[in-house]
Amino acid sequence: MRAHLARVDAVIVQAVIAGALSFSHLHDLAAAAGQDGWKAWAYPVSVDLLLVAAWRRMRQAQRAGQTAGGPRLWFLIALAASLGANVATAGLLDLDDVPAWLRVTVAGWPAVAFFGGTLLAHTPHIQEEPREQTASTTDTEAEPHPAPPVAVDVTDRHARPAPLATPEPAAEPVTAPTPAPAPAVALPPALVDRVRALADEHRSATGRPADPDAVRARLGLPPSMTASIAAHL
Numbered sequence: 661m662r663a664h665l666a667r668v669d670a671v672i673v674q675a676v677i678a679g680a681l682s683f684s685h686l687h688d689l690a691a692a693a694g695q696d697g698w699k700a701w702a703y704p705v706s707v708d709l710l711l712v713a714a715w716r717r718m719r720q721a722q723r724a725g726q727t728a729g730g731p732r733l734w735f736l737i738a739l740a741a742s743l744g745a746n747v748a749t750a751g752l753l754d755l756d757d758v759p760a761w762l763r764v765t766v767a768g769w770p771a772v773a774f775f776g777g778t779l780l781a782h783t784p785h786i787q788e789e790p791r792e793q794t795a796s797t798t799d800t801e802a803e804p805h806p807a808p809p810v811a812v813d814v815t816d817r818h819a820r821p822a823p824l825a826t827p828e829p830a831a832e833p834v835t836a837p838t839p840a841p842a843p844a845v846a847l848p849p850a851l852v853d854r855v856r857a858l859a860d861e862h863r864s865a866t867g868r869p870a871d872p873d874a875v876r877a878r879l880g881l882p883p884s885m886t887a888s889i890a891a892h893l
Contacts, residue, residue, distance in 0.1 A: 679708065685745040692755035693766035703766070706773045707745075711738035713780045730783070734776040741769065854879065 686704035695703060714735035721728035748762075749755065855875055862870035872890035876883070 682742045682746060683708070685749045686742065688749050688755065689745045689762075690766055692758050693763045694758075695766060703769065706770060707738055707741050710734060710773050710776055710780075711742065713777060714738060717780050717783060731780060734780060737772070737776065851879070 683704040686707055687700050690703040691700040714731045717731035718728040718735055721731060753762075858875050858878055859870040862868075862875075873883075873886050876886045
């Protein structure tokens with residue numbers, strides 16, 4: 661923690677020193693170019709404000725994954741003005757005899773800074789993208805909830821009626837030949853699991869085996885599928 665504070669303090673001290681020296685150099689250059697009084701103090705403020713505004717817009721665009729050509733251009737212009745003042749006041753330029761082109765540049769700077777600041781201020785707000793995603797975007801199929809058990813009225817086929825007190829012999833009825841049962845249709849594995857699940861639910865709820873026709877109706881299948889369902893019960 662102390663090491664982190666020491667690094668932060670060092671950066672702040674360096675920023676204060678660099679800002680003060682650059683501020684002084686810009687003031688001296690503006691005063692040498694004929695901008696005396698409060699006007700000479702306004703030039704470094706204008707340069708530093710444009711530099712900070714362009715830096716903030718550039719960082720916002722980079723974090724949002726967008727191009728930052730405009731803010732980067734104005735950042736370089738403000739940096740060139742600050743760096744140029746530092747170099748010009750290092751003895752390479754005679755401040756007692758400033759050339760005409762430099763006077764024109766210093767006099768035209770307020771208009772350039774106002775134009776750049778206006779463009780940066782009226783740039784549409786850039787929304788930063790979240791750095792971390794809190795939820796996964798993988799789609800997973802939700803398993804269907806089992807349907808509540810439906811009571812199926814299944815009669816006991818093995819129950820026999822009570823015999824009559826005086827049974828009379830009856831002629832043996834002539835039974836018509838029963839048609840051959842339709843061949844069972846193969847069911848998909850998922851449907852077989854569903855059929856068995858419904859049969860188990862019915863058995864656990866009523867204690868009796870489920871009727872294949874009732875299970876077929878519960879699944880919404882055609883009557884021709886009754887034999888296939890009965891083969892898996």
